[in-house]
Amino acid sequence: MPFKKTLPKTPLGFIAIILLGMYQVALAQPGQKPVYGDAIITGSIGDASNLIPMLSSDATSHEIAGLIYNGLVKYDKDLNLVGDLADSWTIENDGKTITFHLKHGVKWQDGQPFTSADVLFGYKTIIDPKTPTAYAGDFLEVEKAEAPDPYTFRVTYKEPFAPALSSWGDIVVLPRHLLQGKDITKSPLSRHPVGLGPYRLKLWKTQERIELVANNDYFDGRPYLNGYIMRIIPDPATMFMELKAGGLDWMSLSPIQYQRQTDTPFFKKNFKKYKYLSFSYTYLGYNLNHPFFKDKRVRQAISYAIDKEEIIRGVLLGLGVEATGPYKPDAWFYNPNVKRYPYDPRRAKKLLADSGWRDTDGDGILDKDGIPFSFTVLTNQGNPLRDKTAQIIQYRLGQIGIKMDIRQLEWTAFINDFIDKRRFEAVILGWTLGQDPDIYDIWHSSKTGPKQLNFIGYKNPEVDRLLVLGRRTFDREKRRQIYFKIQEILAEDQPYTFLYVPMALPIIHARFHGIKPAPAGISYNFIRWWVPKNEQKYMMP
Amino acid sequence: MEVLGRSGKKQGKKRPFSFFLSLLTNPLALSGSIIVIFLFVVAILAPVIAPYNPQAIDTYHILEPPSRLHWFGTDSLGRDCLSRLIYGSRISLLVGFVAVGIATAVGTVLGALAGFYGKWVDTIVMRFVDIMLCFPSIFLIMAVIAFLEPSIWNIMAVIGLTSWMGVARLVRAEFLSLRKRDFVLAARISGASNMRIVFNEILPNAVAPIIVSATLGVGGAILTESALSFLGIGVQPPTPSWGNMLTEGKDNLEIAWWLSVYPGLAILITVLGYNLLGEGLRDALDPRKKG
């Protein structure tokens, strides 16, 4: 406090000082000390499907489950790996063995103690072929896992495995006492989870809302906010109206909402907006087994024919950056010097002509051997950004003579019936990015089987070799060079046309204090958000 | 109204002239016709009068309000709304006419069968009508489209096949009353076959209410198509339809009022035009009103 304290000589002065002092204190942010109470209401477009983390792959399920379950490790605000349920760990044996020392006194939400047996059980479940999970990949590298005592968990890998440590998140910690010997796919835990995290599930009304209440016994300290409620509102425009009407506290804004609808005095007074590069990228993926897309020149041509700046300007209203490969531009392993594809329709046409595509019948559409260059791109319903991106691409491709149709599919059908069965020509999709550069599961040629993530069928022996090497190398600088090379090759091959990395645009009601944007985003310290007493809105028991 | 003479045919020659005359003096029909004709002109001359290519994307002018450059504003991809409205009229009219065409054809045939043959044919057809009337048509259309996939042809066919019931009842009523009339008996006595009777005697006299019904039906078909497109199961973007333009309107309700107002107005005026014309025709052709 820049207030010089000099004792005044007169009693009046003395009183003045006291009064001024009180005034200063009153002026200072009321309740600088966090208090308990209130709840936060967030909105989601889709409902959760399954609250057992390893069994679901949709973002909503993971968001909710993330508040109910914890892992052995987590990322702090600067994206460093720190312990969560694990107090500490040691790495030995050329990096092949990790020994986790688990926290004592952690309890499941039904009162049972958490022990290493739960981790062992989680591991066994996720690698069990009967468990329908998308996340087994990292755990299949494990040679041996043991729980020598209730607070020690030791895992040994077949080969040194760089992504190992970060894989032990909340995916693999399950309450053994409730699931052992039972079929996990039929477990009531999918709708009534029992975790050990900061929140417990209070209520899940399908397609309406999910209510979580604070877990008083949370080992890391009870969260300040009593409740977390997620409302399912399938329509973004309605969600925004609810935000304005006070029915929502927290939602992700669309670029239009961010740029054009939230700068009024009302918003400035009642809400705070944030923006940061989101941990994802959007791409146009080609089915590499399709006769059209087998030829690298065709893929490169399409990349030249698309104006990515235009997409960022038109779809993201500038709130995003171009993606040149499978990583965010601010990651330590991002290679800024790969081949780029600036908008160049003439070059695109030339490349296409070189591969045999010309408009021989004058109908405006390129053809080859009598077949017109016409294909359908699939994308998921309910995503206006992808929809607009598709339309812009359709327009630009139309200008160089390629006819592209757009088809939108409901998510589950899309994944199960089309992606998993490789029944598509091209797709517009996105990937969420983790903190580790390992992208083996998406790009290695061994991952092209049904239901696996290399669904476009990319097979490059050099990339394969580098992917394996990248997993085995621990030295950060060496790893960086390896992934640099991979990005160069991918940029040349264009198995995807990498489109953009959007920005995350959350908006939160101003009454919530404690939000501190950091490299990890803003939700990393969600359990330390709080609301001053006089601004609290919701009484929750 | 002229008294029907020995053969319905003779009246045919005199009727069109007086018919048009009565149309022009009827204010409803007149205003309706003006609107309808105007829309036809717009639809036909679309490529000439539209200022921009309706599919042209312009990311420098996203969601701009009406201005000198874009009289009706732009949509979320910078496309000119006026041009899209103009081209959208083609879709609306196409769907309106084909759907109503199908509905009228089906309804007329079924209604004629019911009214002409009577007895159990009548019962079956009417029962069919009752059954179809139990389905809220949008539900039925949605179910069919779910199986068939949305394409403009499927939509037209389905709308047509779920809106013939009114026409059928109408035609049936006409046939029931007309088949007992003198001139029909006269035709029968003179040995005309059923087919001839239907086509030469009865149908020409039943044509009037059918035309009225068809005209009024165009409005309904357009409303249905726009509702379907609005919900996302009708005409798919980027093809401009007034209905799917309103979807964008809804998504941008707060900041782009022009996307919500103009396409809706277009639908309103079009349907109003056809309804006025239909009502006007009904008044003009209604025997009771004269004299």
Add this chain to the structure above:
Amino acid sequence: MNMDFLIWTTKRALALIPTFIGITLISFFVMHLAPGEPMSLQADFNPKMTPEMRQRLRAQYGLDKPIYVQYAKWFKGLMQLDLGRSFSPDRRKVWDKIKERLPVTILINVLSMALIIIVSIPLGVRAAVRQNSLFDQVTTVLVFVAYAAPAFWVALLLMLYFGIELNWLPVSGLHTLMGYEQMDTWHKVLDWGRHLVLPVFVSAIGGLAGFSRYTRSSMLEVLRQDFITTARAKGLPERTVIYRHALRNALLPLITILGLSIPGLIGGSVIFESIFAIPGVGQLMWSSVMARDYPVLMGNLVIVSVLTLLGNLLADLGYAVVDPRIRTGLREEE
């Protein structure tokens, strides 16, 4: 309740059975519209309906068995309200999903109908009584406009004005989210009321227009008749003539019209439920079509049609109660 009435009711109810069977037949037919196997390799990259989907449909409805066996199975399921299981990830029973949403749609449609009746009848009567007056002409114009306006457009405009500009009314859902359980009954009712204003109004617009027209023309029809002239000649006050004599008779055909408008009202539910995020069967229809959740959308179709059928039966009953001629067997051929 006298015997005649009961017999008549039973006869009418029985007559519904063939209609019901017809409904099931048509729904059954719709299910078989799914296109067949894809023709070429090219198509295989992008078929309209995947083999998996066909497989599931086959399993659920026994599509590989002979037609009559399929139909029998389908029908039996319907009678037991076993409509199969949803194709969506939650795999719940179709009937459960429909059941939990029916009350809402029915509530809104009943309220809508009540609104229509309360507003249309006085409007139509007045227009008829003062035929060709300014009132009549203005209402005629308004009716034409209401008929031609797409309901969803009006909904959007209302949402924009009342929901956003004036912030008087909520724009989605059935009730406030937070603090709902703590409200007392009266406040709960008020809360529901506020949320229902816009949906009910939007639902009723088309019906209001049409019904007031029908009331007007029915009234005009009745006012032309002899017994009205007689009543006037007898010196009865105009009020009595209109309300006691004319209106009673004018209302009769309106009941049938009301019954006929039920499918239209329910159909309209699809639109406003989707716009206002109301969890009713209309919204269920829309979301199941978008997700290609065939069991749900088929089950929904049948249930809703049966509801309409019952609605018509109620309308007929109402007609019979009001018009004694029906009960005693004297009927006009339609």
